[in-house]
Amino acid sequence: MVQLRPRVSRTPASASAMVDEGQPASEEEAEHGLLLGQPSSGAAAEPLQDDEEGDSEFDEDEAPEELTFASAQAEAREEERRVRETVRRDKALLKEKRKRREELFIEQKKRKLLPDTVLEKLTTAPQTTIKKSPGKLKEVILQKKNEECEKGSDSKKTKEKVQKVQSVGHNKSYLAVRLKDQDLRDSRQEAAKAFIQNCLYGPGTNRTTVNKFLSLDNKRLPVKKAAAQFLNNAWGTQRKQNAKRFKRRWMVRRMKTSKN
Amino acid sequence: MGEFKVHRVRFFNYVPSGIRCVAYNNQSNRLAVSRTDGTVEIYNLSANYFQEKFFPGHESRATEALCWAKGQRLFSAGLNGEIIEYDLQALNIKYAMDAFGGPIWSMAASPSGSQLLVGCEDGSVKLFQITPGKIQFERNFDRQKRSAIHKMLVDRQYMGVSKRKCIIWGVAFLSDGTVISVDSAGKVQFWDSATGTLVKNHLIANADVQSIAVSDQEDSFVVGTAEGTVFHFQLVSVTSNSSEKQWVRTKPFQHHTHDVRAVAHSPTALISGGTDTHLVIRPLMEKVEVKNYDAALRKITFPHRRLISCSKKKQLLLFQFAHHLELWQLGSTVATGKNGDTLPLSKDADHLLHLKTKGPENIICSCISPCGSWIAYSTASRFFLYRLSYERDNISLQRVSKMPAFLRSALQILFSEDSAKLFVASNQGSLHIIRLLEGSFKHLHTFQPQSGTVESMCLLAVSPDGNWLAASGTSAGVHVYNVKNLKLHCTVPAYNFPVTALAIAPSTNNLVIAHSDQQVFEYSIPDKQYTEWSRTIQKQGFHHLWLQRDTPITHISFHLKRPMHILLHDAYMFCIIDKSLPLPNDKTLLYNPLPPKNESDVIRRRTAHAFKISKIYKPLLFMDLLDERTLVAVERPLDDIIAQLPPPIKKKKFGT
Numbered sequence: 001m002v003q004l005r006p007r008v009s010r011t012p013a014s015a016s017a018m019v020d021e022g023q024p025a026s027e028e029e030a031e032h033g034l035l036l037g038q039p040s041s042g043a044a045a046e047p048l049q050d051d052e053e054g055d056s057e058f059d060e061d062e063a064p065e066e067l068t069f070a071s072a073q074a075e076a077r078e079e080e081r082r083v084r085e086t087v088r089r090d091k092a093l094l095k096e097k098r099k100r101r102e103e104l105f106i107e108q109k110k111r112k113l114l115p116d117t118v119l120e121k122l123t124t125a126p127q128t129t130i131k132k133s134p135g136k137l138k139e140v141i142l143q144k145k146n147e148e149c150e151k152g153s154d155s156k157k158t159k160e161k162v163q164k165v166q167s168v169g170h171n172k173s174y175l176a177v178r179l180k181d182q183d184l185r186d187s188r189q190e191a192a193k194a195f196i197q198n199c200l201y202g203p204g205t206n207r208t209t210v211n212k213f214l215s216l217d218n219k220r221l222p223v224k225k226a227a228a229q230f231l232n233n234a235w236g237t238q239r240k241q242n243a244k245r246f247k248r249r250w251m252v253r254r255m256k257t258s259k260n
Numbered sequence: 261m262g263e264f265k266v267h268r269v270r271f272f273n274y275v276p277s278g279i280r281c282v283a284y285n286n287q288s289n290r291l292a293v294s295r296t297d298g299t300v301e302i303y304n305l306s307a308n309y310f311q312e313k314f315f316p317g318h319e320s321r322a323t324e325a326l327c328w329a330k331g332q333r334l335f336s337a338g339l340n341g342e343i344i345e346y347d348l349q350a351l352n353i354k355y356a357m358d359a360f361g362g363p364i365w366s367m368a369a370s371p372s373g374s375q376l377l378v379g380c381e382d383g384s385v386k387l388f389q390i391t392p393g394k395i396q397f398e399r400n401f402d403r404q405k406r407s408a409i410h411k412m413l414v415d416r417q418y419m420g421v422s423k424r425k426c427i428i429w430g431v432a433f434l435s436d437g438t439v440i441s442v443d444s445a446g447k448v449q450f451w452d453s454a455t456g457t458l459v460k461n462h463l464i465a466n467a468d469v470q471s472i473a474v475s476d477q478e479d480s481f482v483v484g485t486a487e488g489t490v491f492h493f494q495l496v497s498v499t500s501n502s503s504e505k506q507w508v509r510t511k512p513f514q515h516h517t518h519d520v521r522a523v524a525h526s527p528t529a530l531i532s533g534g535t536d537t538h539l540v541i542r543p544l545m546e547k548v549e550v551k552n553y554d555a556a557l558r559k560i561t562f563p564h565r566r567l568i569s570c571s572k573k574k575q576l577l578l579f580q581f582a583h584h585l586e587l588w589q590l591g592s593t594v595a596t597g598k599n600g601d602t603l604p605l606s607k608d609a610d611h612l613l614h615l616k617t618k619g620p621e622n623i624i625c626s627c628i629s630p631c632g633s634w635i636a637y638s639t640a641s642r643f644f645l646y647r648l649s650y651e652r653d654n655i656s657l658q659r660v661s662k663m664p665a666f667l668r669s670a671l672q673i674l675f676s677e678d679s680a681k682l683f684v685a686s687n688q689g690s691l692h693i694i695r696l697l698e699g700s701f702k703h704l705h706t707f708q709p710q711s712g713t714v715e716s717m718c719l720l721a722v723s724p725d726g727n728w729l730a731a732s733g734t735s736a737g738v739h740v741y742n743v744k745n746l747k748l749h750c751t752v753p754a755y756n757f758p759v760t761a762l763a764i765a766p767s768t769n770n771l772v773i774a775h776s777d778q779q780v781f782e783y784s785i786p787d788k789q790y791t792e793w794s795r796t797i798q799k800q801g802f803h804h805l806w807l808q809r810d811t812p813i814t815h816i817s818f819h820l821k822r823p824m825h826i827l828l829h830d831a832y833m834f835c836i837i838d839k840s841l842p843l844p845n846d847k848t849l850l851y852n853p854l855p856p857k858n859e860s861d862v863i864r865r866r867t868a869h870a871f872k873i874s875k876i877y878k879p880l881l882f883m884d885l886l887d888e889r890t891l892v893a894v895e896r897p898l899d900d901i902i903a904q905l906p907p908p909i910k911k912k913k914f915g916t
Binding site for chain 1: 320322339340341362363365381427444466467468486517519899902903904905906907908909910911913915
C-alpha cells in the first residue's frame with residue numbers, strides 16, 4: 001500500500017541529487033511506505049524526493065535552474081564527438097587485429113609448404129617426356145634428377161598417364177603423388193560402378209519387385225494364396241495411438257457405468 | 261534328454277553379399293569365390309566343400325576378376341585399378357599393385373601360369389610377368405594390336421544393336437580360333453577369328469547372359485543368365501560316327517533365383533554363383549566316375565563359421581555384421597507349457613547396442629565375454645576391445661585404448677570362462693594370451709607357431725576351468741596348450757579334413773572335434789589319447805545319413821550337469837549325442853522323432869540310440885545351451901534374405 005505524500009512543490013533535482021537519493025529514499029520508504037519510481041502514477045514523471053534532504057538542499061521557493069540553449073547544444077555536440085571518437089578508435093583497433101592475424105596465417109602457411117626446391121622439382125618433373133621402352137622394365141630416369149643422383153633421389157617406374165615422384169630428398173619414407181590423379185581414379189571407379197548398375201538395374205531392364213517375385217509361387221499353387229506384402233510398421237502411428245487412448249477411456253467409462 | 265525352453269531368435273538380420281567372381285583351381289581342387297563386399301573365400305571342394313579360408317572385404321575393393329596362377333597363387337583385379345595378390349598361408353594380402361589403366365574389367369592367366377593379362381578401362385591390355393615375389397609389368401597392348409594369346413577373357417565392347425546398346429558380358433577364345441561371346445540380349449554367338457564372321461547364333465534367354473566359362477579340354481562350356489538359369493553347351497559329333505562336331509546346348513539348370521554373375525567349369529562339375537548369394541556346385545553325371553552321394557547337387561548358402569557369440573550369464577547375443585556389431589538382450593517369459601507350446605513373452609528382446617566400426621574394412625571376428633562385460637572385435641588392421649557396464653537400465657561402453665601392435669588382424673577371439681583372460685589367434689600363426697584387468701589389460705604370453713610354417717589358427721576352444729586351450733590350424737593337428745604353465749601340452753594327430761568346430765567339455769576335459777566330413781572325435785586332454793567312446797564310434801562308423809549331411813557342424817556345447825551329453829548343430833538340424841546310449845548302425849532310423857507313448861517297446865528300443873536329432877529349427881545359424889533348462893536357437897529363414905536382395909528379372913508366368 002503506497003501512501004502518496006501530498007504534493008508540496010516541484011523542486012527540480014540535479015543529477016547527483018537523484019543518484020544520492022536512491023539509498024536514503026529506500027530507508028525512507030520503510031518509514032513512509034513510499035515506492036520510488038512508480039511508473040504508472042502521474043507523479044512519477046519526476047522522482048519523488050525525500051522531504052528532508054530535498055528541503056535542506058534547495059529552497060522551496062527557488063526557481064528552476066536555467067539551462068541556456070547554447071550550453072545544451074554544446075553538451076550535445078561534445079557527446080556526439082566523444083561517441084564518434086570511440087567508434088573510430090574501435091574500428092582502427094579491429095583493423096589492426098585483423099591485419100596481425102592475417103600475417104600470422106601467412107607465416108604459418110609458408111612454414112607448412114615444402115621448401116622451394118622441392119616444389120620446383122615437382123613442377124618441372126612432368127615436363128620431361130617418358131618414352132615407352134618395350135620389353136624392358138619401365139625405369140625412366142628423369143634428366144634433371146640424373147645430375148642430382150648423388151643426393152639420393154631415386155628414379156621410379158612411371159607409366160604414361162600418372163607420374164609419381166618419389167623420395168625427393170634424403171629420407172625415402174614418403175611418396176609424393178599428384179592429387180589430381182587420385183581424384184581421377186576415384187571418379188573413374190564411381191563411373192564404372194554406375195555403368196554396371198545402370199546396365200543391370202537401370203531403365204530398360206526387365207526387373208520386378210521382391211513382393212511380386214515372392215508372390216509368384218503363391219499364385220501358382222493348387223490352392224491359390226494371397227500375394228506377399230511387406231508390413232509397414234510405421235503406417236498410421238498417430239491413428240493407432242488415438243485408438244489406444246480412446247479404448248482406454250471407453251473402458252474406464254464402461255467400468256463406471258457398470259458400477260452404477 | 262530333458263525338457264528345454266527354447267528362445268527362438270529371428271531378429272538377426274544377416275544378409276550375405278552376392279557372389280561376383282568364381283575361379284577354380286584344378287591342381288588343388290579349390291574354388292576361390294569373391295563377393296561384392298570384397299571378401300574372398302576359398303572352398304576346398306575335396307573336403308566336402310568346406311570353406312577353409314577367407315580374406316575379409318574392404319569397401320573400396322570392387323572385384324571384377326579373380327584368377328589362379330602357377331604355384332597356387334591367387335590374384336584379383338577390380339574397379340579400383342589394382343591387382344591384388346593374396347597370401348594363402350598367412351591369410352592376408354601380400355600386396356596391391358596399381359595397373360595404371362583405370363578400372364580393370366577382366367583378368368586372365370596364361371596356361372603356363374607365368375603371365376597375367378588385365379584388360380583396363382582405357383582400352384589397353386597389359387601383360388604382367390609373375391615372378392616369385394611379385395608381378396612385374398611387361399608390356400602394353402593397344403587396342404589395335406590385340407593379337408590373341410591362347411585363352412583370354414577380354415573386357416566389354418559396345419555394339420550398337422537395336423534400341424539399347426548391347427553389352428557383351430563375356431568372351432571366351434578357344435584354341436581352334438573360335439570366339440564365343442555372351443551378351444545382354446540373351447545371345448550366345450560363335451565367331452570365327454580368322455575371318456571375323458559370325459558362325460552361329462543361339463538365343464537362349466530373354467535377359468542378359470552374364471557369364472561364361474570354358475572347360476580345360478575345350479569340349480564344353482557353361483553360361484549363366486540373369487534369370488538364374490545356367491546352360492551347359494557341349495561339343496558333340498553331328499552323327500554318331502562322323503568326326504564333324506558342333507556346339508549344342510545340352511542342359512539347363514535352374515538353381516538360382518537372381519542373376520548368375522559367375523560360372524566356372526571344373527573337370528567334373530559346373531559351378532555357379534550370383535546375386536542370390538548361393539554357391540551351387542553341380543557335378544556332371546557323365547564325368548563322375550562313382551555315382552554315390554558325392555555326385556549330388558551342393559548348394560552353399562549359410563556361412564561355415566560362427567557369426568554369433570553368446571553371454572550365458574546375462575543372456576546376451578552379439579551379432580557380427582560386415583561393418584557393425586549388434587548386442588541384444590533375450591526376452592523372458594514366466595509362462596509354462598507342454599511340449600510344442602509357444603509361450604508368450606513377458607519381456608521382449610531388447611536391442612542394447614549398435615556398434616559401428618570405423619574405416620572401410622570388414623570385421624573379421626568378434627566375441628563377447630561370458631559375463632557380458634567385454635566385447636572384442638578385429639578388422640584386418642586393427643583390434644578393438646570395449647568394456648561394458650550395466651547400470652539398472654542403461655548400458656555404457658568404454659573403449660580400451662592403446663592396443664598392442666601385435667594384436668592386429670586376429671582370426672579368432674575367445675574369452676575364458678571367468679572373463680579374466682583373452683585369447684587371440686592372429687593370422688601370423690601366433691596365439692596371444694592377454695590378462696584383462698579392470699580398465700586395462702596386460703599381455704601374458706604368446707605362443708609362437710611351429711618353426712618353418714606360418715600356420716594360421718582358425719578355431720579356438722578353452723576349457724571351462726581355464727587350464728587348457730585348444731587351437732586348430734588349417735593343416736596341422738589340433739594343438740592343446742596348458743594355460744597355467746604356458747606350454748604346449750600335446751597335439752591331436754592330424755586328420756586330412758579340416759576342423760569345423762572345437763570345444764572342451766567341462767568336467768572331463770575331453771576335447772570334441774568336428775571335421776568337415778562329418779566325423780566327430782573325442783580326445784581326452786589329461787590322458788593324451790582318444791576316449792573309449794571315440795574309438796568305439798570310429799570302429800563302428802557313423803550312420804550313413806549322418807555322413808551325408810551337407811552343412812558342417814559349426815558349434816559344439818555341453819550340459820553342465822550331464823557330462824554324457826554333447827550338443828552340436830549344423831544349418832539344418834541340432835543333435836544331442838548321449839554317450840551312454842548305444843550307437844546306431846546303418847539299419848536303424850537316424851532321425852527319430854519322439855515316439856508316442858503307446859508305441860510298442862520293440863519300436864522304442866529300435867529307435868533309442870545315442871543321436872537325438874531335431875529338425876524343428878532350421879535354418880539354424882547358432883544354437884547354444886544357456887542354462888540347464890534353456891536353449892537359444894538363432895534362425896535365419898531364407899525368405900528373409902531374399903526379401904533384401906536386389907530385384908530379380910521379371911518372369912511372366914501364365915495365370916499370374
